[in-house]
Amino acid sequence: MSTAEEPLLESTRVADWLRDAILDGVRAPGSRLIERDLAAEFGVSRVPVRDALKILEGEGLIVLRPRTWAIVREFTASDMADLDEVRSVLEPLAFRLAAERHDRDGLARLRRVLEKEKSSARAEDPITSRRAAADFHEAVTELADNRLLQDLMRSMRSKLRWGLSQHDDLIHVTDEHEALYEAITMRDGDRAETLAIAHIDSGRREREAHELALRGASDAGVKSEGASRR
Missing domain, CATH: 1.20.120.530 (GntR ligand-binding domain-like)
Structure with missing residues (x-):
């Protein structure tokens, strides 16, 4: 596996886990998703975490805040x-x-x-x-x-x-x-x-x-x- 593929796979894995956590109610609406904490939790760098958060933003599940964190979206x-x-x-x-x-x-x-x-x-x-x-x-x-x-x-x-x-x-x-x-x-x-x-x-x-x-x-x-x- 090339080094270029590794961050992609890691970001997908992080995104999949966070998506399930949000949709299963483990991560409640309004809760913060902090890059450095997630990186430590998953044992990855902050780059795949950042990419995973962008994926979830595109799906409408989170709202990105400046720099290093996001908020789980509350659906109205x-x-x-x-x-x-x-x-x-x-x-x-x-x-x-x-x-x-x-x-x-x-x-x-x-x-x-x-x-x-x-x-x-x-x-x-x-x-x-x-x-x-x-x-x-x-x-x-x-x-x-x-x-x-x-x-x-x-x-x-x-x-x-x-x-x-x-x-x-x-x-x-x-x-x-x-x-x-x-x-x-x-x-x-x-x-x-x-x-x-x-x-x-x-x-x-x-x-x-x-x-x-x-x-x-x-x-x-x-x-x-x-x-x-x-």
Whole structure:
């Protein structure tokens, strides 16, 4: 391996790890990502860390600050509304095309992803289940076999995965994916498209419920802390 390739591989590795940490909730919105600390944590120089942060900035996951640090971005309700609007155009098309164009190998891969999502949901493993849910959508896009659509979906992959992580009812999401899978298997493009639209709307409601639950837990914590000080 050439020395020119090593920083590239290191920056990709750092970016992949940080992306997972952000999307899995390990690095919370508003938290700082400091170059020298990350370099020490990963055992690399600051150059690949800096490059990794630029990758994540391009994906809309962080905001770079002057010189040596960044902040994990907090997605607003407006951000997610924008995402839902774009998803409502692209995803129904992706599911329709997947139903019409899928091949045996692609369908088998989609089944494996769905089974992983289901088993981890039943085991109450939210991180694995939510990752698999995002993988399900990515696999559907591959089945659609449209390069331009794949490029468009790839550009919003991280934001889509973040949106899919903002729900608590893992079994409900899995059940909706099962219905979508069945429509794809039957090559029923109309039903797949209709279910995809409903899935996006359901995801919006789940996300709002998730946000409300978090807000309620935060308010309860503040009240409890205030009472303990009296």
